[in-house]
Amino acid sequence: MNIYPEKKKILIIDDESGFTEMVKLNLEATGKYLVRCENNGMRAVDAAQEYQPDLILLDIIMPETDGTDICWRIKEQEELQTVPVVFLTATVRKNEVEAQHGDIGGYAFLAKPTTVEELTECIESHLNPNS
Amino acid sequence: MDKVFQHNTDRIADFTRTLNVLIIENNPVDCAMLSGMLSKSTFGSFRLKGTDSLNQSFKILAEGTWDVVLLDLNLKDSSGLKTLHQLHDQFPRIAIVVNTGVYQDSLGLKAITCGAQDYLIKGKYKSYGLVKALYYAVERKRAEEELKAAYNRLKEAQSQLIQVEKMTVIGGLASGIAHEVKNPLATILYGVEFLTTKLTETDDQIQLTLKSIREATQKANDIIKDLLDFASLSKLNIVPESINTVIEHSLNFTKHQCDKTGIRLEKFFANNLPPVPIDKNRIEQVIVDLILNAILAMPDGGLITIRTLSKKFEISDLAGSQIDSRRFQPGEDIVIVEIDDTGSGINEENLAKVFDPFFTTRRAAGGVGLGLSIAKTIINSHNAIILLTNYDRGTRARIIFKTGLDT
Numbered sequence: 259m260n261i262y263p264e265k266k267k268i269l270i271i272d273d274e275s276g277f278t279e280m281v282k283l284n285l286e287a288t289g290k291y292l293v294r295c296e297n298n299g300m301r302a303v304d305a306a307q308e309y310q311p312d313l314i315l316l317d318i319i320m321p322e323t324d325g326t327d328i329c330w331r332i333k334e335q336e337e338l339q340t341v342p343v344v345f346l347t348a349t350v351r352k353n354e355v356e357a358q359h360g361d362i363g364g365y366a367f368l369a370k371p372t373t374v375e376e377l378t379e380c381i382e383s384h385l386n387p388n389s
Numbered sequence: 390m391d392k393v394f395q396h397n398t399d400r401i402a403d404f405t406r407t408l409n410v411l412i413i414e415n416n417p418v419d420c421a422m423l424s425g426m427l428s429k430s431t432f433g434s435f436r437l438k439g440t441d442s443l444n445q446s447f448k449i450l451a452e453g454t455w456d457v458v459l460l461d462l463n464l465k466d467s468s469g470l471k472t473l474h475q476l477h478d479q480f481p482r483i484a485i486v487v488n489t490g491v492y493q494d495s496l497g498l499k500a501i502t503c504g505a506q507d508y509l510i511k512g513k514y515k516s517y518g519l520v521k522a523l524y525y526a527v528e529r530k531r532a533e534e535e536l537k538a539a540y541n542r543l544k545e546a547q548s549q550l551i552q553v554e555k556m557t558v559i560g561g562l563a564s565g566i567a568h569e570v571k572n573p574l575a576t577i578l579y580g581v582e583f584l585t586t587k588l589t590e591t592d593d594q595i596q597l598t599l600k601s602i603r604e605a606t607q608k609a610n611d612i613i614k615d616l617l618d619f620a621s622l623s624k625l626n627i628v629p630e631s632i633n634t635v636i637e638h639s640l641n642f643t644k645h646q647c648d649k650t651g652i653r654l655e656k657f658f659a660n661n662l663p664p665v666p667i668d669k670n671r672i673e674q675v676i677v678d679l680i681l682n683a684i685l686a687m688p689d690g691g692l693i694t695i696r697t698l699s700k701k702f703e704i705s706d707l708a709g710s711q712i713d714s715r716r717f718q719p720g721e722d723i724v725i726v727e728i729d730d731t732g733s734g735i736n737e738e739n740l741a742k743v744f745d746p747f748f749t750t751r752r753a754a755g756g757v758g759l760g761l762s763i764a765k766t767i768i769n770s771h772n773a774i775i776l777l778t779n780y781d782r783g784t785r786a787r788i789i790f791k792t793g794l795d796t
Contacts, residue, residue: 274572280579287586319568348571371575371610374582 266385268293269311271302271328272346273320281315284374291381299323303331306338313385318347329365342384344368346377404524407434408456413446413476414439414488415464419511423459423488426516433520443467443475450480456527457484460505462491470499477504484530486522506530545716552769563616570613577606618674618763625671625770629664632672632697632724632790639676646681651690659698663792665724667771675764675775679728679786682760685751686732686784694729699792706789708778716772717789726788734779743777 268291270278278295285291296305299320306314314332318325325345332338348370368380410427414420420439427435440446443466446458458480462472476485486507487500497508506526509519581603588595640654647654683693700706702721717723735743742748744765761777768775774789 274576277572277576277579280576280583283583284579287583348568348575370571371578371606374579 262292265290265292266312266381267291267309268313268315268381269296269306269309270294270315270346271296271299271305271320271325272315272317273297273299274317281377285378285381288374288378290378299325299328302328303335306332306341307335310337311341313381314341314343315346315381316343318345340386342366342386344380344384346370346372404433404520407436408523408527409436409454410438410457410459410523411446411449411455412437412439412459413441413443413464414459414461415441416461417441419461423519426519427523430516430520432517433524435523441465443472446476447479450483455483457486457506457523457530459486459488459523462487462489462500470496470503473500473503473505482530482534484526486526567613567617571610574606574610574613577602578610581606615760615763625668627666627668627771629666630669630672632662632665632667632726633658635667635669635672636676636695636697636726638669639673639680642673642677643680643684646684647693650684650687652684652687653690653692655692655694657694657696662697662699662724663722665790665792667790668767671767672771675767675788676726676728678760678764683728683730683732683784683786686730691731691783692729693731694727696727696729697724699724702789706787707774708776708785708787717774717791722792724790724792726790728786729780729783731783734784735777740777740779744775 268285270281270293272278272281272295275295275297278297282293282295285293294305294309294311296302299322302316302323316325316329325347329343329345332341332343344366346368366380366384368377372380412420412423414423420441424437424439427433427437438449440449441464443464449455450458458476460473460476462469464472467475473485473487476483481504485505486509487497487505488509488511489496490511492510492513500508506529507522509522514522581599585596585599585603588599636656636658680693687693700723701719702717702723703719706723706725739748739750744761748762765775768788772791776787776789778785778787
């Protein structure tokens with residue numbers, strides 16, 4: 259349950275705990291978001307079901323599993339089907355993302371590293387307006 | 390006439406063709422004798438000219454089309470194998486038959502090793518032997534040239550294969566490194582941003598430290614990006630494009646820099662240029678890079694001149710550069726792009742190194758030295774040529790594109 263209903267819940271799934279902590283610190287410092295970090299890709303779907311986020315930030319390459327695979331499995335859950343997923347990854351480059359208008363295969367992409375501003379802009383543009 | 394030769398249509402000894410023969414002979418009596426033998430021969434057909442000096446022969450050979458040279462080794466201006474060496478160096482494609490009075494087996498073998506097709510001893514042959522030697526020499530030379538050309542093509546293909554293999558290895562390595570390094574960079578950047586917002590009240594030293602960390606991280610990220618650019622060249626999207634449009638588009642990126650540094654820009658674009666098969670984004674990257682280099686070469690302002698033209702390729706288009714031009718055939722349709730600056734030029738020593746990875750004269754100012762090496766790799770992968778030369782007012786970058794779609 260969201261005890262701050264005005265804040266959007268963001269779930270970040272990435273195996274780099276240092277990175278997810280920094281995302282959490284920065285996003286929560288804006289006062290607009292609540293962030294939960296999940297560093298174990300195998301636990302990603304459980305975490306999403308438990309947390310019921312408004313948006314998921316998802317890394318692509320993780321040790322045990324693959325981000326795109328996690329994405330499919332999340333989308334298989336009925337209650338998570340409409341939750342927007344933004345891939346946050348170091349495997350693509352900024353200019354490649356820009357060339358695709360931030361969209362690869364129908365999904366939003368952000369190329370690491372980004373500034374906090376770019377990250378929040380991306381989150382805002384992909385949040386469902388009625389969530 | 391001997392029937393065998395008259396009806397021989399085999400290319401190996403097509404005695405019906407007229408050979409242009411230059412006789413380089415010290416002894417006028419020998420020269421007259423050779424001319425007589427050849428012009429009176431019942432088979433074969435010859436156009437003859439004689440000279441008794443090596444230097445004179447260079448002029449004659451440069452002016453006309455010649456099939457074969459009958460060469461006396463001992464002339465008034467050169468003697469021994471040196472004569473052969475000099476002639477062969479100057480005209481490597483002309484068949485040479487040595488014709489000398491010195492009888493020595495070892496000299497004969499040496500002459501063949503040094504590029505002669507045959508070694509005749511004066512007085513030891515008759516008309517038939519001489520004619521045969523000349524025709525066979527021409528054919529052997531032709532076969533040799535064909536073999537050389539095939540060998541060069543093979544070598545070129547091999548070096549391209551090695552290059553592709555190298556790029557694949559670097560590509561794999563670079564994207565692996567990029568992923569591993571970008572993650573910690575992202576963490577550092579977010580960390581610094583967070584600290585920057587939290588530590589607004591603190592002293593200048595802390596602000597300076599945060600700024601330095603941020604800039605260093607950004608720099609590391611730029612290097613990774615360059616490395617990835619360098620590595621991802623195997624995936625080109627080649628489409629016929631208007632080179633003028635591509636340049637105009639590149640100029641949008643550099644306009645601000647030009648304005649800021651007070652640099653003027655002049656364009657001389659040829660109309661009706663044929664489309665050039667290129668990966669537009671990559672070539673834009675090269676042009677932007679060359680313009681930025683030109684801007685950096687003129688800190689006190691100056692003039693950048695950009696020119697485009699189409700023409701037939703000539704060796705002189707390489708502007709005296711030692712670049713390997715086998716990819717281009719004289720007479721082939723090409724499009725040239727030139728970017729001239731009015732800066733201080735590049736010194737001769739550095740000119741040879743400007744395309745080497747990590748070579749930079751701006752290390753202190755933060756140059757990494759990948760710009761031009763990436764540019765060259767991009768241009769090479771288009772089967773085009775890039776060269777940098779100094780001209781009377783500064784540095785000239787020239788790119789030569791093929792217009793045919795054989796890249």
